Amino acid sequence: MRCPKCDHSQSSTVECEACGLIFARYKAVQERRRKAAQENLREKHSGSGLKISSVAVLVLVTVAATYFFTSRKTETHSVVQPSVSSSAPALPPTQATKVSSPKTSSNSRTAPARHGLSIADAGQATVSIETPFGSGSGFFIRDEWIVTNRHVIEMDSVKVKKAKKEFKKAKRYADLEEQKLRGYRKKLHTIPDGPAKSQLVMIIEQKEQELSDALVKLQRIEDQLNRLDQPILASDIKIILADGNEYFANYLLTSDNYDLAILSLFAGNHKVLQPGRKSLAQGDKVYTIGSPVGLRQTVTSGIFSGYRKRENDDRVLLQTDAPINPGNSGGPLINEQGYVYGINTSIIANTEGIGFAIPINAVYTEFASAIQ
Numbered sequence: 001m002r003c004p005k006c007d008h009s010q011s012s013t014v015e016c017e018a019c020g021l022i023f024a025r026y027k028a029v030q031e032r033r034r035k036a037a038q039e040n041l042r043e044k045h046s047g048s049g050l051k052i053s054s055v056a057v058l059v060l061v062t063v064a065a066t067y068f069f070t071s072r073k074t075e076t077h078s079v080v081q082p083s084v085s086s087s088a089p090a091l092p093p094t095q096a097t098k099v100s101s102p103k104t105s106s107n108s109r110t111a112p113a114r115h116g117l118s119i120a121d122a123g124q125a126t127v128s129i130e131t132p133f134g135s136g137s138g139f140f141i142r143d144e145w146i147v148t149n150r151h152v153i154e155m156d157s158v159k160v161k162k163a164k165k166e167f168k169k170a171k172r173y174a175d176l177e178e179q180k181l182r183g184y185r186k187k188l189h190t191i192p193d194g195p196a197k198s199q200l201v202m203i204i205e206q207k208e209q210e211l212s213d214a215l216v217k218l219q220r221i222e223d224q225l226n227r228l229d230q231p232i233l234a235s236d237i238k239i240i241l242a243d244g245n246e247y248f249a250n251y252l253l254t255s256d257n258y259d260l261a262i263l264s265l266f267a268g269n270h271k272v273l274q275p276g277r278k279s280l281a282q283g284d285k286v287y288t289i290g291s292p293v294g295l296r297q298t299v300t301s302g303i304f305s306g307y308r309k310r311e312n313d314d315r316v317l318l319q320t321d322a323p324i325n326p327g328n329s330g331g332p333l334i335n336e337q338g339y340v341y342g343i344n345t346s347i348i349a350n351t352e353g354i355g356f357a358i359p360i361n362a363v364y365t366e367f368a369s370a371i372q
Helices: 023-046 054-070 119-124 157-188 195-228 361-366
Strands: 126-131 134-142 145-148 238-240 246-248 251-254 261-264 285-290 298-309 316-320 332-335 340-347 355-359
Touching: 119 126, 119 285, 119 332, 126 145, 126 285, 134 285, 134 340, 157 195, 285 340, 316 340, 355 361
Parallel strands: none
Antiparallel strands: 126 134, 126 238, 134 145, 145 261, 238 246, 251 261, 285 298, 285 332, 298 316, 316 355, 332 340, 340 355
16 A cells, blocks of 8 residues: 555555555545536536536426326316306207206207116226327227217327427527537547546546437437327227227217217227216216326216306306316216216316316217217
């Protein structure tokens, strides 16, 4: 062992027998000095302009990815809050301009209700739906037809545009980081051999690795964004039954008027939810079934709060305090007898206990030619 201070040579590795230097303490001091020098060098070569670290790149990548691909929430609507009439019927949206007293549904386009199901059997009629960019729920209204929300199987164009903007920003940060690295490499040739040059080499290697990782994530996101420019096909939509069996949809139809879509699945016999024959009354107990945050076949309960008109088109929605969470979209809103009254579709942002469903009659109105 040679003392780094006095150059005395000895066998002990604890303390210098000549000058009394404690080797471990000396090493710790030198390590602190090395780190301080490295930080100073980082600041020196960062310049006085915009300081963009590879951490910023990764943060932006995460923001872009999380915002669009992993945090897709149910849609929100602006809803007028008129006084609620407990006698309002579940009118088809085409008749939503008027609220009248409850009566048995006689809409010829509505499928005749035969019998309800137990809550457990209603769960067997509910499916999980997965697409390349998100997930939701749906349920059988015919043995071969599943209804869900359109926003479950289609991306909102406004959100797509915003995600692409965030991606371009992240890509720009990555480009700036690469420019900084080129500056570091150029500076490296002007520094004489020694600790400063060695430290700069370490910095360059670390930042190159961080940038490489960020670029891989950026490429993955870019590929996903490019896929969104292509129209989704039925074969892109995975349907997961209550028993866990997975299939791809055979056919897809969407509504131009409502947040609704139907999928065909030709695979065996299935439990089918029948539409309610009577109007819901304010205070009636209702249930939602779906896959909130990926938890399949989740049943939650609440009460029917009333009928509400949407502000933009006066169409009627069913309001409930039963939880409607991300992943529940497209699932059924049923009563205690297992009759379906609505398709869970939206919440009001930043609120709890206020969810909405599209009346089931709208499905039979919109897709009459396909499902009759």
